[in-house]
Amino acid sequence: MATFVVLAVVMVVGALGVVLLKQPVHAALSLVGTLLTLAVTYVTLEAHFLAAVQVIVYAGAIMVLFLFVLMLLNVQDTGPRRSLPGLRWAAYAAAVVTATAIAAVAFWDGRPAPDPAVVSLHLQGGSAGGIGDALFGELLLAFHLVGVLLLTGVVGAVALVQRRAESAHGAPKGTGLPAGRDAADGKARALASGGRR
Amino acid sequence: MYENLLMMFLAAGFIAAAALVVGALLGPKRTTDDLLEAYESGIPATGTARERFPVHFYLVAMLFIVFDIETAFFFPLAVRFGMAPQFLFVQAILFVAILGVAYVYVLRKGVLRWK
Amino acid sequence: MAESLLTVFLKALLLAVALLGAFAYMTLIERRILGRMQHRIGPNRTGPFGLLQPIADALKSIFKQDILPARADKFVFVLAPAISITFALAAFGAIPGGPAGSLFGFDPWVVDLDIGLLYVLAATSMGVYGIFLGGWAANSKYALLGSLRSAAQIISYELGLGLSVLTIIMIAGTLNLREIVEIGVWSVSPWLWPGLAVAFVTFVISGIAEVNRTPFDLPEAEQEIVAGYLTEYSSIKWALFQMAEYVNMFTAAAFMSTLFLGGYKGPGFMNALIPGSADWPIVWLVAKMAIFMFLFIWLRATLPRLRYDQLMRFGWIYLFEVALGAALLTGAVIAFVL
Numbered sequence: 001m002a003t004f005v006v007l008a009v010v011m012v013v014g015a016l017g018v019v020l021l022k023q024p025v026h027a028a029l030s031l032v033g034t035l036l037t038l039a040v041t042y043v044t045l046e047a048h049f050l051a052a053v054q055v056i057v058y059a060g061a062i063m064v065l066f067l068f069v070l071m072l073l074n075v076q077d078t079g080p081r082r083s084l085p086g087l088r089w090a091a092y093a094a095a096v097v098t099a100t101a102i103a104a105v106a107f108w109d110g111r112p113a114p115d116p117a118v119v120s121l122h123l124q125g126g127s128a129g130g131i132g133d134a135l136f137g138e139l140l141l142a143f144h145l146v147g148v149l150l151l152t153g154v155v156g157a158v159a160l161v162q163r164r165a166e167s168a169h170g171a172p173k174g175t176g177l178p179a180g181r182d183a184a185d186g187k188a189r190a191l192a193s194g195g196r197r
Numbered sequence: 198m199y200e201n202l203l204m205m206f207l208a209a210g211f212i213a214a215a216a217l218v219v220g221a222l223l224g225p226k227r228t229t230d231d232l233l234e235a236y237e238s239g240i241p242a243t244g245t246a247r248e249r250f251p252v253h254f255y256l257v258a259m260l261f262i263v264f265d266i267e268t269a270f271f272f273p274l275a276v277r278f279g280m281a282p283q284f285l286f287v288q289a290i291l292f293v294a295i296l297g298v299a300y301v302y303v304l305r306k307g308v309l310r311w312k
Numbered sequence: 313m314a315e316s317l318l319t320v321f322l323k324a325l326l327l328a329v330a331l332l333g334a335f336a337y338m339t340l341i342e343r344r345i346l347g348r349m350q351h352r353i354g355p356n357r358t359g360p361f362g363l364l365q366p367i368a369d370a371l372k373s374i375f376k377q378d379i380l381p382a383r384a385d386k387f388v389f390v391l392a393p394a395i396s397i398t399f400a401l402a403a404f405g406a407i408p409g410g411p412a413g414s415l416f417g418f419d420p421w422v423v424d425l426d427i428g429l430l431y432v433l434a435a436t437s438m439g440v441y442g443i444f445l446g447g448w449a450a451n452s453k454y455a456l457l458g459s460l461r462s463a464a465q466i467i468s469y470e471l472g473l474g475l476s477v478l479t480i481i482m483i484a485g486t487l488n489l490r491e492i493v494e495i496g497v498w499s500v501s502p503w504l505w506p507g508l509a510v511a512f513v514t515f516v517i518s519g520i521a522e523v524n525r526t527p528f529d530l531p532e533a534e535q536e537i538v539a540g541y542l543t544e545y546s547s548i549k550w551a552l553f554q555m556a557e558y559v560n561m562f563t564a565a566a567f568m569s570t571l572f573l574g575g576y577k578g579p580g581f582m583n584a585l586i587p588g589s590a591d592w593p594i595v596w597l598v599a600k601m602a603i604f605m606f607l608f609i610w611l612r613a614t615l616p617r618l619r620y621d622q623l624m625r626f627g628w629i630y631l632f633e634v635a636l637g638a639a640l641l642t643g644a645v646i647a648f649v650l
Binding site (some may be wrong): 205206214220228259271289 | 317320321324325327328329332372373374375376377378379390393394397398399400401402405421424425431460463467468470471474475478481482485486487547548549551552575601624628629632636639640643644646647648650
Binding site for chain 2 (some may be wrong): 001043048049053056057060061062064065068069071072088127131132133135136140143144146147148150152153154155157158161162169
């Protein structure tokens with residue numbers, strides 16, 4: 001219980017950091033911290049495989065995508081920005097409603113908390129085997145639907161990017177150079193001969 | 198066993214923190230404006246490095262997520278493979294076939310052809 | 313099994329210190345071997361055979377000025393090397409060094425996890441943040457280019473890594489590294505050898521790319537982008553990144569040995585020469601790691617660096633397809649032949 005309280009506090013602080021930090025990359029880092037703490041929470045719940053996948057997929061892949069996007073856009077302007085009037089208050093209201101709903105469900109759920117011993121027996125140490133049994137048993141259809149979902153994601157991403165790539169024709173792509181750098185920069189790069197090693 | 202993991206991270210973190218502290222205490226601290234400028238091969242730095250980047254990197258990360266999740270799904274399958282190999286092999290082929298469509302689509306669109 | 317937390321912490325600390333010591337001397341060994349391969353001598357002035365060189369290097373790193381570039385994101389700039397080294401050291405903790413209780417009554421590992429294989433993959437995949445954030449925080453163009461390239465490279469080759477280990481998991485049926493060693497994947501059936509051999513090759517290639525070694529050392533391609541993500545780093549922070557790179561190499565070598573070459577188990581014929589010697593802890597793992605470390609150095613002396621488009625094409629097209637093919641081949645053999 002004490003462990004959970006500590007982890008929960010860390011997670012909430014991390015989540016608040018995502019919202020409150022001004023610099024987008026700091027906010028993303030805060031989210032990485034939150035996700036890693038969530039993985040630790042999974043470990044304390046004996047869901048070991050889930051914890052590892054949480055780190056590999058969320059912290060290792062999805063957050064890298066977030067960081068890429070932040071750097072692609074490079075949002076500099078952190079000043080006040082024009083948006084729909086009342087959007088901020090609508091967001092606050094939505095947050096309050098959601099938080100109330102979650103709290104209500106959590107407190108009014110009359111079912112007793114499951115016995116940890118029984119849970120850990122069912123989880124069989126939380127290793128990959130049990131997940132495999134469920135995934136390729138009753139959840140088989142869902143498993144294949146996930147494949148279709150991922151396919152949709154790929155097609156969507158490619159479609160989005162290809163359209164933009166055509167409109168920005170001629171810009172240097174994929175060499176790791178930012179688009180539209182002037183020749184002087186390239187020359188300076190060519191002159192760089194000595195490294196630090 | 199997972200408390201041991203905490204110990205491992207404590208020890209590793211301790212080494213990192215100790216090194217940073219020792220380095221900060223012992224090194225000289227003579228700074229000039231030139232020293233603190235970004236290195237651009239000796240000429241004065243122009244602008245910052247906060248520029249926009251090719252959208253290609255986004256695609257690579259997106260594709261990575263998709264195929265990383267695919268691999269993550271394969272881990273439980275592989276662990277249980279010996280239990281029902283033929284059934285699971287067919288499931289794996291089906292799953293790979295669906296994502297194979299995505300892969301072939303990406304290849305055809307030339308996303309992985311870096312110019 | 314019931315080791316106290318203090319014992320475990322001391323073991324973890326010992327492991328970390330041993331890895332750092334090995335790093336220091338690995339740099340010397342690497343420079344000496346590279347020297348020989350390039351028909352020169354290499355560092356041999358500091359002490360006999362240059363044996364004091366790593367100590368001199370370490371002292372120099374500590375006493376050099378720690379430069380915080382004016383425009384850098386200070387917090388992330390300091391955090392990045394710490395992330396790199398912490399996850400690099402921690403990843404090694406799950407590698408088993410011998411059978412239970414074989415190290416003077418202690419277990420020759422820090423953690424023995426039921427998902428040890430995934431843990432090593434996960435911990436090493438966190439290393440990308442050190443490089444990525446380090447390059448970004450420096451707010452320098454060379455550093456940013458290096459870190460972007462590096463992040464794209466590391467995630468691309470992580471797929472090859474993940475797909476290559478599927479072959480092992482299918483044969484062993486477990487994610488526990490010690491059980492994988494005890495099963496001995498090559499001894500299961502000769503029919504599995506082709507799949508294993510292909511997976512081994514793809515795994516080694518992806519592993520080399522993951523630790524940014526030649527021919528995949530684009531993140532710090534010194535002829536193009538100065539030193540990549542390291543450009544703005546100096547003194548101890550630079551040394552921490554170097555440490556992390558070498559510790560990651562050790563982890564990769566140990567991971568390769570554990571999964572594909574029987575890990576801590578010595579070759580059987582050694583028991584005929586010296587009875588019981590095949591069960592010695594640590595020794596065999598280190599010997600196998602040495603083979604891979606030599607391979608890394610040899611490749612560095614031999615191969616030119618890949619171009620960026622070649623790197624991405626190789627990772628996404630050839631490596632991905634071949635690794636997946638090896639996994640499916642192994643699956644087909646288990647399902648329909650055995």
